[in-house]
Amino acid sequence: MQAWMELLLYLCGCYLALCLLFYFLQHYFFFRPEILPRTFEYKYSFPFTEVNFEMEDGGVINGIHFRAPNAKGVVFYLKGNSRSIKGWGKFAKDFLGKGYDFFMIDYRGFGKSKGRRTESTLYNDAQAVYKWLSSQYREEQIIVYGRSMGSGIAARVASWNKPRMLILDSPYYSFLHQVQQYGFWLPLKWILRYKIRSDQFIRKVDCPVFVLHGTHDRLISFKQGRMLAEAAPRGLLIPIEGGGHNNLPEFAEYHEQLYDILHDEALYHSLLVRLQGVA
Numbered sequence: 001m002q003a004w005m006e007l008l009l010y011l012c013g014c015y016l017a018l019c020l021l022f023y024f025l026q027h028y029f030f031f032r033p034e035i036l037p038r039t040f041e042y043k044y045s046f047p048f049t050e051v052n053f054e055m056e057d058g059g060v061i062n063g064i065h066f067r068a069p070n071a072k073g074v075v076f077y078l079k080g081n082s083r084s085i086k087g088w089g090k091f092a093k094d095f096l097g098k099g100y101d102f103f104m105i106d107y108r109g110f111g112k113s114k115g116r117r118t119e120s121t122l123y124n125d126a127q128a129v130y131k132w133l134s135s136q137y138r139e140e141q142i143i144v145y146g147r148s149m150g151s152g153i154a155a156r157v158a159s160w161n162k163p164r165m166l167i168l169d170s171p172y173y174s175f176l177h178q179v180q181q182y183g184f185w186l187p188l189k190w191i192l193r194y195k196i197r198s199d200q201f202i203r204k205v206d207c208p209v210f211v212l213h214g215t216h217d218r219l220i221s222f223k224q225g226r227m228l229a230e231a232a233p234r235g236l237l238i239p240i241e242g243g244g245h246n247n248l249p250e251f252a253e254y255h256e257q258l259y260d261i262l263h264d265e266a267l268y269h270s271l272l273v274r275l276q277g278v279a
Contacts, residue, residue, distance in 0.1 A: 023191040027117070030149075030194060033110040034084040040112065044089055046096055052112075053105075053129060059115025061125050063105035066092040072262075073141030073164065074101040076133055078126060078150030078157075084111030094249060098262050100143065105129055119194050123156045130157050140164050143262070146171065148220065148245070152196035159204040165268065166209045167261060170217055170245050173224040173231075174199045202232045208271035209235040210261050212254065214243025234271040 042050060046066050053061040064085055075095045079088045085106050092102040108117040108125065115121065133142055142163040146154025151171030158166040172178040175196035180188055202209065209232040213225030222239065229237035238257050240248050248254045260267060 018186070023193070026193055030081060031107075031109065031117070032082040033107075034082075034086065035109070036084055036086060036111045038112055040086070042086060042089065044092065046092055048089075048092075053125075053132065055115065055121075055125060055128065057115065057121075059108055059121065059125065060113060061105050061108070061129060062112035063103060063129065064089055066096055066102040068096045068099060068101055070099070071101040072099050073143060074103055074133060074137050075143045075145050076130060076154075076157075076163075077102060077104045078144070078146045078154045079104060079106075080147050081149035086111060091249070094255065094258065095262075098259055100262065101137075103129075103133060119196060122153050126153050126157045127160060130161055130163075134161070143167060145169065148172075149175075152198040152201070155198045155201040155205065156196075158207060158209075159201045163207055165207050165261070166205055167258075168209065168211045168225070168228065169248065170213055170220055171198060171211060171225055171228055172196075172220050173227045177224065178220060198228060199231055202228055202235070205232060205234075207234065208268055211235060211237045212240060212248060212257065213237065214240045214245065214248055216242055217245045219245040236271055 042048065042064060044066070048064050048066045051063045051065055053063070055061065062085070066089075077091065079085065085104050088104060092104070095102045105126070106113040108115040108121060130142070130144070139162050143165050144154045144158045144163045145167045146152070147169040148171070151168045152175055154166060154168065155171075175194050175198070176188060176192060177199070179192060209229065211225045211229040213222050215222050226237050229235040240251050240254050240257070243251055243254070
């Protein structure tokens with residue numbers, strides 16, 4: 001009997017140690033930042049301006065602002081969980097070529113951005129930048145675009161404001177839902193620091209929501225994109241046949257669909273007037 005008790009205590013101790021390890025080290029699991037020196041100079045083949053935002057708590061958010069001639073508006077691009085805007089800036093061409101300015105930021109701890117990163121600071125930093133953009137453009141000219149990890153942050157920002165539209169690229173239903181698929185054996189409701197409930201945010205988004213998702217996405221399932229589109233009051237799922245998680249821009253269909261999203265007024269207005277559950 002004593003041997004069984006000792007084994008049970010040992011297993012409980014191991015489980016507790018794993019929970020503590022996950023709690024304190026999850027930043028390393030979920031974020032893979034590239035850190036840049038403050039003196040680093042961005043180099044792109046398109047005109048751009050580097051912008052820094054000083055946050056009230058002392059954090060600094062670094063961004064880059066690309067401009068297109070006679071732009072119809074601006075795309076506020078919230079990127080994924082890896083690297084920095086040094087590499088992600090290449091996606092500006094996908095929007096500049098379609099007649100839109102392009103604005104992107106690095107989250108705290110990425111690139112030149114500094115400060116302690118939490119779920120709340122991710123939202124609040126993005127919101128502060130959105131407010132700055134709304135001083136440069138009319139809100140009906142602002143498109144919020146969230147890619148992978150950034151999809152939940154984009155949904156939160158869109159739920160607080162009235163942008164022209166929200167575009168979600170390979171999104172999760174919620175970050176909690178995504179992590180539960182792998183860490184179902186952990187008490188995630190208590191130890192997960194980033195729950196990012198896109199499923200709750202999306203229900204409060206009034207603008208049209210377009211969800212682009214690869215049908216062969218093995219990291220964030222296509223099913224999650226469909227569930228999120230169905231939860232949006234004005235949502236439309238756009239499958240990219242054969243697309244994975246990191247290769248949608250390699251598909252001609254992605255660019256064709258993106259062009260229609262940005263320019264097809266009939267498509268935009270068909271979602272704008274649609275109510276939940278009514279076509």
